[in-house]
Amino acid sequence: MKRRNVLAFGTAAGGGACLLTLTTAFKTDVQAQEKPHKLEPENPETEWGYAPLTADDTGRLAYNGYAEGSCMFAVANSIIKQLAERFGEPYTSFPIHMMKYGHGGVGGYGTVCGALNGAAAMIGLVVSSKKDQNALITDLFRWYEQSRLPVYTPETAQLDYTPESSTAASALCHASVTNWCKASGHGANSKQRKERCSRLSADVAIQVSSMLNRYFDCEYETPMFSGETSNSCLTCHGKESKLENTSGQMNCTSCHTKSIGHRLFADVHYKCIGETE
Numbered sequence: 001m002k003r004r005n006v007l008a009f010g011t012a013a014g015g016g017a018c019l020l021t022l023t024t025a026f027k028t029d030v031q032a033q034e035k036p037h038k039l040e041p042e043n044p045e046t047e048w049g050y051a052p053l054t055a056d057d058t059g060r061l062a063y064n065g066y067a068e069g070s071c072m073f074a075v076a077n078s079i080i081k082q083l084a085e086r087f088g089e090p091y092t093s094f095p096i097h098m099m100k101y102g103h104g105g106v107g108g109y110g111t112v113c114g115a116l117n118g119a120a121a122m123i124g125l126v127v128s129s130k131k132d133q134n135a136l137i138t139d140l141f142r143w144y145e146q147s148r149l150p151v152y153t154p155e156t157a158q159l160d161y162t163p164e165s166s167t168a169a170s171a172l173c174h175a176s177v178t179n180w181c182k183a184s185g186h187g188a189n190s191k192q193r194k195e196r197c198s199r200l201s202a203d204v205a206i207q208v209s210s211m212l213n214r215y216f217d218c219e220y221e222t223p224m225f226s227g228e229t230s231n232s233c234l235t236c237h238g239k240e241s242k243l244e245n246t247s248g249q250m251n252c253t254s255c256h257t258k259s260i261g262h263r264l265f266a267d268v269h270y271k272c273i274g275e276t277e
Helices: 003-025 055-087 096-102 114-126 130-146 173-184 191-216 228-237 260-276
Strands: none
Touching: 055 096, 055 114, 055 191, 096 114, 114 130, 114 191, 130 191, 173 191
């Protein structure tokens, strides 16, 4: 190796080592893990009562309901229909047709998954505490982001096809569907995708009804959540951070990736902000 090449290599290696040392020295502290805590139902401030629901009935109603009004309708209808049979009014007069708007990520726009939207609406309907609503919805959405779905198997399938399971890594409809299309090889407008979403609606309906059953039995405890990816981002960009230019708890990396510059200099830049304020 020529002398100039040796010097160049040594300079590059030394610079890389210095850069690594610098970024490590300025490394920001990731937000702490969320510890489990028990949710205690408050005295209801609403006439919308709740009774325990079975997984079999809830899943069947949601799966079959998808064909009538798509994902959001399927989840909400599976719960409203059972509670109407148990309590009568006000559930029998609930305008369930309105839940059809949530299909395809709200009117086909690709935003929040309709199954999650319907489940969150049901939590908001029967849980009076806003704090508990937020905790339950957060747990549900995180479960959805991290789970391989669908897993539900109907007694009588509408299509002779068993959908592949995939991880959404996002609460957004378009991201969830795209990840499934990549895993399955089927198109977003295919009958196979519709079967997948029918079964996924059943999975979400079963999950949210199970959560509500435990909540109203005073047995619900939020799970441990580290959220290393989102917490590391929110350390700089979230509430009470120096930048404070975003809010939310979604999995960041399903849509956002760190550039090389961000990986190398973000922590140094973050520390320097504090010195100039």
